[in-house]
Amino acid sequence: MKAIVQDRYVSADGAVRIEDVRAPDVGDDEALVRVRAASAQVYRWDLPAPMRSIGRLVAGAREPKAHIAGLDFAGEVEVVGENVTRFQPGDAVFGWSTGALAQYVAVGEDALAPKPAKVSFAEAATIAIAGFAALQALRKGRVTDGHDVLIVGASGGVGSYAVQLAKAKGANVTGVCSTDNVELVRSLGADQTIDYTRADFVEGGARFDVIVDMAGNRSLSELRGALRPGGTLVMVGQSAIPASQQSWSKALGRWLRATVWSLFIDQRLVALIPSRGHEDLLALEAGVEAGDLTPTVTAISPLSDAPQAIAGLVEGHGRGRAVIEFPDRSG
Template sequence: MKAIVQDRFGPPDILQLADTDRPEVGANEVLVRVHAAAVNPYDWHMMRGDPFMARLTGGVGLTRPKSRVAGIDAAGQVEAVGADVRGLQPGDEVLGFCPGSFAEYARTTADLLVPKPASLTFEQAAAVPMGAVTALRGIRTVGQVQAGQRVLVNGAGGGVGTFAVQIAAALGAEVTGVCSARNVELVRSLGAAHVIDYTREDFTDGRGLYDVILDNVGNRPLSGLRQALTPTGTLVANGGGSPGHLFGAMGSMLRLMAVNTFARQQLRVILPTAPAGPTHEDLLAVTALIEAGRLTPVVDRTYALADAAEGVRHVEQGHARGKAVVTVP
């Protein structure tokens, strides 16, 4: 099968289209014929082995990538199921977490897949898993957003932010989105009551106070973020930062958790969504919102499988408006 592979850590140019063996499924596994795969910051972190400290945890690989085939999000059709799999059969249209999704076929477990909403194209469906589940966890699970609360989403025009604005609005919150000027109308159309162009206004200046802040960017000091919170407000940190660091977002998140010990405000982080942790219920929750018309994926642009490196470069540079998606013929 055709797949995007990498044999060492490095920049997007190391991602190459190659022929590789089709995965074989075990008793509890599912083989998915991939039609589309989303590009996430996760992908460039895995590509670069960045931050360096992540290599010591075992999830990335120490001297070379742990997973040779790139990608994590996918939408497609079930090709084959293991002997112990129930509820899925060949031909079913699905979306979910499929390690090695930048390929014609990817292998995963049944609990990491859910039925694809009929209203979505495969490209839209591929945009859902990591972005929507991260947003759901940040807004509902960790942020515990309630109706009537004032919620600010920093990075509202990005892959997680576009979902977070919609989920917070669906919960009845008064949402403020922070984004670039080119994304102002998009963020407003997703349900934000207020939109701040970060090039013209600093939301951490203390003039506005929020019950919950979801920070997807990591470009403001913790002191400023706390200044924008109510005295008992909640800050939810979701990574951020750029490549080439020893600790990266891990360092800022550890500092945040240390400060949280002494703070009246709640300072929290979103734990990794995939492939670790229970995600099936989260996937069902976001697809239920989609089927109810409360959540719509925003696809920025699509790339052919052979051009996946360009998609990763686009996301790594922070240019994506919503999600970038790789299509697989």
């Protein structure tokens, strides 16, 4: 099968290539999925800095052990193992798996959900990983009806889902992004937008019940200043900090300071450590089915253009997710 292979933790120039590799074996508890589309993600970009370092220990100190890139995908079930009960050949599904940028993935059924009929394979391929982070960040922030919620990084993969999920919970949402993405963030349902190239949310005087921060470039005191008493800051990522300047020790230090600080103040400062649970996958599927969530796809590239498309991703800036499409049976 064709797969997008990476030899190392690539830099923004995107050292990936298309190769013929052996298709995965299918275990008794797994389904073999023919991938129709997968998010354009390589290992370096799917984790915040400290998690990336831990990931290196788990996945390979110098090179990712799983040489095939990718994490979230959508496709069609081709074969099921004998213990699989929820899916059968021909089912359209979406989900997550390491090595998702390949024509086939073998996946446990807890990492799969039925693809909502109203979205394309390309759209469904953007849901799992960014959706988990958005859903869990809002849960961690205890976002509820009537809350004023600030989403910093509202146009990106995670933020575009967080805006919609917060609106679905009845929150009043303010989205922070750059000029080009203001209209997108409004169209996702944000009640207000702040263009970070022209205005500074920490100086604007507005106060929020919850801040979900994907950018990671403001100090904890600045972020506290934009929170109401009793409010919660959820630290999700560091998209505003170039990868070359991110470090394990800085991020861990920030998380530790936030944890200790939270013990002595009337605000909660918490970091998101994401999980990839089946219940959350089903909640995201239900959100799409109910019309609360519409995936935002920046660009769709055919498999043949994948190396260039991945190399062209601009680190830290996004309009939803870019997607790589795999040929269907006729292709």
